[in-house]
Each structure stands twice: as structure tokens, then as C-alpha cells.
Amino acid sequence: MKWMSMKNWVLCGLVLATMTGCHPDLWNQDRYEPLESGASVFGEGESSARMLVEGTVPYQGAKLDDAYYRGRNTNGELLTALPEQMTLSRELLKRGQERYGIYCSPCHGDQGAGDGMIVQRGFVPPTNFSAPRLLESPVGYYFEVMTNGFGRMYSYASRIPVEDRWAIAAYVRVLQLSQNATPDLLTDELLNKAKNPPAPKVEAGHGAGHEADNHENKEEAKGEH
Amino acid sequence: MISLNGKGNSVAPVFPPGVNSLVRWSIAGGVVLVLTVVGLASALYWSPLVTDVNVAKEQPVPFSHHRHVSANGIDCRYCHTTVETSSFAGIPPTETCMTCHSVILNDQEMFKPVVDSWESGKPMEWTRLNDMPDFVYFNHSIHIDKGIGCNHCHSNETAKIEDMRLTVKAQTFHMSWCLDCHKDPSQYIRPKDEVFNMDWEPGSVDAKNSYEAFGVANQEELGAKLVKDYNVEVEQLTNCSICHR
Structure with missing residues (x-):
């Protein structure tokens, strides 16, 4: 009985052998994924994602509003209050706090003293937000610095959306207040707390939602300071 | 023995008697063989050789x-x-790396591909x-x-x-x-x-x-x-x- 020729056996074996590692065309289709190399079309070392041609003008959403996009009013002066698109609220400050923690605290530190971990690793220390020059700077100044960069600090315009930059600028004001508050600003309850601080809690585990703290604890445990 | 002519005259056996147990054993052997092949194939399918799980790939910079x-x-x-x-x-684009590394580690040999990318404007090609x-x-x-x-x-x-x-x-x-x-x-x-x-x-x-x-x-x-x-x-x-x- 000869129900399968030698050639078919060999083919069958080859199919079985390659089945696990085989990636037919459907796996990698003829289209670019984000950031895929565009070497075959644009030349060696080129990305498939292209830079905008110089002089490109957006056909919609042009950023003409100087106050909102650049932090300056029509006279070219830095804004002293949030632009009309932004509403100061607890939510905005919470958002600013979160985004400050992600993008700013590595250098500026959690309290804005300019002592973040990257500074401890050797980066140029930024000015303390409570320095007189910065206390007097209008809120538009912080927006402008985030947008254009300042000194050793690169621009964050491509990384932090406009509304988040305003939220962070508002939160910087919170930090400044927190470091320069006078007793008359406190409610009786808070004043009482400040005068009679509760005994520090000794916690066994990590508290929920304190990522930064966790990392610090972890590092101490590993002794890699 | 099988009688082929109905007269009780037996024909010389085609296979020796030992073939009976050989047939039984080869059925068992076939099952074992199929199971082994399936087992090996599935082990291969789930192994890091195919899944790439826990396998570090070569990258232009040993990012940690x-x-x-x-x-x-x-x-x-x-x-x-x-x-x-x-x-x-x-x-992240090279700009993100350089935000800190314009100051930190930028003179290290292992970091050179990032500096080169920053200076030439050609993106880093990380292994996905x-x-x-x-x-x-x-x-x-x-x-x-x-x-x-x-x-x-x-x-x-x-x-x-x-x-x-x-x-x-x-x-x-x-x-x-x-x-x-x-x-x-x-x-x-x-x-x-x-x-x-x-x-x-x-x-x-x-x-x-x-x-x-x-x-x-x-x-x-x-x-x-x-x-x-x-x-x-x-x-x-x-x-x-x-x-x-």
C-alpha cells in the first residue's frame, strides 16, 4: 500500500517542523507600525514616521491664542492668572500635583526645593521654587519655562499637553504656598494639628498609592544609595 | 493458523509467530511516538525559544x-x-534621554549611540x-x-x-x-x-x-x-x- 509518496512525507515533515516558528505574511503586513524603520523607502537609519516639512501650517487647530499656548497676553507680558480656558479648581490642582510628580519631581523634588533624585545623581540643581525671584514670577512664567525650556532644562512641550502644563503651573503655586504659609492662613483645626503633631506612625507595609515612597523604601532595603 | 482452502491444509505462515507481539508493541510505540512528538512540539511552542519570554535582546544601549x-x-x-x-x-524619543543625559553619563562609551542620534537627528533603533x-x-x-x-x-x-x-x-x-x-x-x-x-x-x-x-x-x-x-x-x-x- 502506498498512500503517500516520499515527497509528500518530506513536505509534511517540513510543515510540522516549521509550524511553531512560522510567521506568514499576516503577522507582518505591508504597512508601517508606529516608529517602524522606514529604511526601505527613505534610506538607511530613517524612521517611517517623518518630520514635518519646514514651514508646515496646520489646516486646523492653529495655535494662535498667545495667552493659552504661550503664557503671554496681547502686549507680550507674562500672564498673572490662568488663561480663560482654564478654571482653577481642586481637580485642576490634583491633576497638576499628579503631573508634577511624573515630570518635574525627578529634578525639582516633591516640595520644589530643587533636590530631586536626578539632581542627587549629578544634574545641575534647579532654583528652589521658594526663592524670591520665583515667588515673584507670574504664573505665565512657569508655563513659558515648561514650554520653551530654561537653562539646562529641555522643553516639555512635546511631552506635556498644554492643559497639563497649566495644571502644573497652578500646582507650583500650591507648593510655594505650602513652603511659605503663615499661621494666620491655617484653619483652627490645622493650626491645632501643627502645634500638637500626632506621633509618627510605624508602618509595616507600604501605604497604598505612594509610588515614590515605595521606590525609596525599596532602595534603602537594597542598600544602593 | 488460518485455513485457506477449507480442507484443513494449512499454508505456511506468512509471518513468524513473534510478529503478533511486535504488532501489539508497535501500536503502543506509535501512541508513545505521537505523544512524544506532540509533547516536544508543545514544549517548544511554550519555550522561550519561540515565545521570547525572559529573553534579553541586543539593544544599541544596555538600557536599565x-x-x-x-x-x-x-x-x-x-x-x-x-x-x-x-x-x-x-x-521615548532621543530628546527624552538627553533631558537628563545632556549632563549625566554623556561622556560614557556605552551611551555614545544616544549622543550620536541626538547630534545626527537619526532616531535610535531599539529592538522591539x-x-x-x-x-x-x-x-x-x-x-x-x-x-x-x-x-x-x-x-x-x-x-x-x-x-x-x-x-x-x-x-x-x-x-x-x-x-x-x-x-x-x-x-x-x-x-x-x-x-x-x-x-x-x-x-x-x-x-x-x-x-x-x-x-x-x-x-x-x-x-x-x-x-x-x-x-x-x-x-x-x-x-x-x-x-x-
Whole structure:
């Protein structure tokens, strides 16, 4: 009985052998994924994602509003209050706090003293937000610095959306207040707390939602300071 | 012996008697052989040779998540800025590296490819580790937005993303792996503000704090609550067109 020729056996074996590692065309289709190399079309070392041609003008959403996009009013002066698109609220400050923690605290530190971990690793220390020059700077100044960069600090315009930059600028004001508050600003309850601080809690585990703290604890445990 | 002519005259046997047991043994042997081949094939299919799980690939620069995340406390989103908003999680541009490394380590030989990329304007060519097949529609942001944590997909028991000296793929991303969660996301879903907490996993200390905060006893109860609160439409999640469109 000869129900399968030698050639078919060999083919069958080859199919079985390659089945696990085989990636037919459907796996990698003829289209670019984000950031895929565009070497075959644009030349060696080129990305498939292209830079905008110089002089490109957006056909919609042009950023003409100087106050909102650049932090300056029509006279070219830095804004002293949030632009009309932004509403100061607890939510905005919470958002600013979160985004400050992600993008700013590595250098500026959690309290804005300019002592973040990257500074401890050797980066140029930024000015303390409570320095007189910065206390007097209008809120538009912080927006402008985030947008254009300042000194050793690169621009964050491509990384932090406009509304988040305003939220962070508002939160910087919170930090400044927190470091320069006078007793008359406190409610009786808070004043009482400040005068009679509760005994520090000794916690066994990590508290929920304190990522930064966790990392610090972890590092101490590993002794890699 | 078989009688062929009906007269009781037996014909000389075609096969010697020993063939009977040989036939029996070869049936057993065939079964064993098939099982062995299937077993080996499946072992190969699940092995790092094919899945790439826990395999470090050659990269232009030996980037360490351990140094940046565990040791320096940098949030994922500092570099992966679009994870919350884009279907594509994103690899940071050279500008992001240079934000700190214009000052730190920039004179080191191993860092040269980044400096070269910065000066030439040609992007870094990292070796991709987590790559869905092109017939899979995958949106990164929806997973973040519905309370699936980074470490659920990017860490495993032996390799935690925040502690990786060299980055590796942590899960197989087989269809069965995806479906495990798509069938019942309540097993893994967590509060949205714990998504970036690398110490949160069902049953961990941080998870127990969440259970307490939500007034529930365990992951089962928290999961059921969050699936409802976050409008996760579980009955839709196993539709073919959710991932293949």
C-alpha cells in the first residue's frame, strides 16, 4: 500500500517542523507600525514616521491664542492668572500635583526645593521654587519655562499637553504656598494639628498609592544609595 | 493458523509467530511516538525559544529599567508619555534621554549611540520586544483607563519591569493569555490610581489596602465592583471583532 509518496512525507515533515516558528505574511503586513524603520523607502537609519516639512501650517487647530499656548497676553507680558480656558479648581490642582510628580519631581523634588533624585545623581540643581525671584514670577512664567525650556532644562512641550502644563503651573503655586504659609492662613483645626503633631506612625507595609515612597523604601532595603 | 482452502491444509505462515507481539508493541510505540512528538512540539511552542519570554535582546544601549525606575524613582510616564492616551504605548524619543543625559553619563562609551542620534537627528533603533501580530488590533490606552496595571503585562514572577537590568518580554501574549483576562477581567482589575503602582497585584499588601479602602474582602469582590464601576462590558470582550478587526 502506498498512500503517500516520499515527497509528500518530506513536505509534511517540513510543515510540522516549521509550524511553531512560522510567521506568514499576516503577522507582518505591508504597512508601517508606529516608529517602524522606514529604511526601505527613505534610506538607511530613517524612521517611517517623518518630520514635518519646514514651514508646515496646520489646516486646523492653529495655535494662535498667545495667552493659552504661550503664557503671554496681547502686549507680550507674562500672564498673572490662568488663561480663560482654564478654571482653577481642586481637580485642576490634583491633576497638576499628579503631573508634577511624573515630570518635574525627578529634578525639582516633591516640595520644589530643587533636590530631586536626578539632581542627587549629578544634574545641575534647579532654583528652589521658594526663592524670591520665583515667588515673584507670574504664573505665565512657569508655563513659558515648561514650554520653551530654561537653562539646562529641555522643553516639555512635546511631552506635556498644554492643559497639563497649566495644571502644573497652578500646582507650583500650591507648593510655594505650602513652603511659605503663615499661621494666620491655617484653619483652627490645622493650626491645632501643627502645634500638637500626632506621633509618627510605624508602618509595616507600604501605604497604598505612594509610588515614590515605595521606590525609596525599596532602595534603602537594597542598600544602593 | 488460518485455513485457506477449507480442507484443513494449512499454508505456511506468512509471518513468524513473534510478529503478533511486535504488532501489539508497535501500536503502543506509535501512541508513545505521537505523544512524544506532540509533547516536544508543545514544549517548544511554550519555550522561550519561540515565545521570547525572559529573553534579553541586543539593544544599541544596555538600557536599565532598574536604574531608572527602582533606583531613581522615575514614573513610567516620564518617558512613556502616551501610555494613557494612545493606542501605541510609545518609545521615548532621543530628546527624552538627553533631558537628563545632556549632563549625566554623556561622556560614557556605552551611551555614545544616544549622543550620536541626538547630534545626527537619526532616531535610535531599539529592538522591539512586545510586538502584536498585525492581525491583532491592540489599544494600549483602554487597558490603562480600565484599571489594568503596568506590571500585569510587563512583569512576571521572575522578572519585574521596574527591576529589569536588561528589558525582556514578560508574558507570552498568546491568544489564550489575552483571553484569560478578557473572559473574566475581575481577576486582575485594580483601582485606576493603582495602575502605575508596581507593587500592586491581587493579594499583595497594597492590594489589601485597596480592598480595605473599598470595603471589600478580596480580589473577587473588588473585581466585581470595579468591572461595574468602570463600565467594562465583559460579555463583549470575547467577541472576535474586539481584537481582530
